[in-house]
Amino acid sequence: MEIVNRGILEMMTDDCAKNHVALIAPETASYLKLLIEWGNFRRILEIGTGLGYSTLIFAQAAAKQEGAVVTIERMPERVERAREYFSLSGLQNIRSYAGDAQDVLPCLTDSFDFIFMDAAMGQYLDFFQLLFPKLAPGGLLIGDNVLFENLIFRDRYQIPRRRRTMQQRLRDFLNLVLGHSELSARLFSIGDGLVVCRRQLSVRDKMME
Numbered sequence: 608m609e610i611v612n613r614g615i616l617e618m619m620t621d622d623c624a625k626n627h628v629a630l631i632a633p634e635t636a637s638y639l640k641l642l643i644e645w646g647n648f649r650r651i652l653e654i655g656t657g658l659g660y661s662t663l664i665f666a667q668a669a670a671k672q673e674g675a676v677v678t679i680e681r682m683p684e685r686v687e688r689a690r691e692y693f694s695l696s697g698l699q700n701i702r703s704y705a706g707d708a709q710d711v712l713p714c715l716t717d718s719f720d721f722i723f724m725d726a727a728m729g730q731y732l733d734f735f736q737l738l739f740p741k742l743a744p745g746g747l748l749i750g751d752n753v754l755f756e757n758l759i760f761r762d763r764y765q766i767p768r769r770r771r772t773m774q775q776r777l778r779d780f781l782n783l784v785l786g787h788s789e790l791s792a793r794l795f796s797i798g799d800g801l802v803v804c805r806r807q808l809s810v811r812d813k814m815m816e
């Protein structure tokens with residue numbers, strides 16, 4: 608299996624900048640790669656492919672432990688471009704779906720041990736309802752950009768009106784995962800904020816480990 612060379616990642620970074628496509632922060636990339644490698648996570652799901660930068664980083668980390676990545680993107684031109692990069696990389700362990708995650712997720716029967724949400728933040732709560740049943744015990748569900756430029760901590764009336772709905776939706780999502788009885792969740796100030804949630808093992812899972 609070929610390893611993604613730095614040249615492709617640099618090309619993608621330039622392409623994202625030129626076309627105003629956001630991509631994960633370098634520190635987020637390093638942290639998530641480490642989690643995948645140390646956790647030996649093999650079944651990875653990503654919501655929000657963009658041009659495929661994070662997908663390639665995950666696929667490269669997963670390939671070392673015979674894992675694979677499923678990624679979903681709703682903008683067809685981004686899907687097409689990302690697939691070109693995937694074939695250029697030589698990595699064979701990526702399955703790319705075109706469509707809105709809310710339509711694609713119900714069609715996926717697999718379960719996953721590492722799920723990364725990097726898409727419309729206002730939909731994280733809806734995604735969560737579809738994703739939680741697919742999250743394996745001991746697996747991680749991660750949401751990016753949840754600090755929303757630190758607006759999450761500000762009083763509702765001190766932020767521009769047009770951003771209040773997003774603030775409320777993100778707060779609802781964070782309240783749900785941080786208080787969820789089957790998850791351990793932590794908020795990290797990495798990039799624009801990462802929430803990392805681990806699905807706890809049941810007593811039966813622990814005995815089978």
Ligand SMILES: C[S@@+](CC[C@H](N)C(=O)[O-])C[C@H]1O[C@@H](n2cnc3c(N)ncnc32)[C@H](O)[C@@H]1O
Pocket residue numbers: 628629630631654655656657658659660661662679680681682685706707708709725726727730
């Ligand atoms: C920040 S970009 C993803 C960047 C990518 N993860 C990376 O680091 O290279 C977010 C992407 O999510 C996609 N997106 C937003 N909402 C979505 C949805 N409901 N279903 C699928 N894709 C979605 C957007 O079109 C956009 O390309």
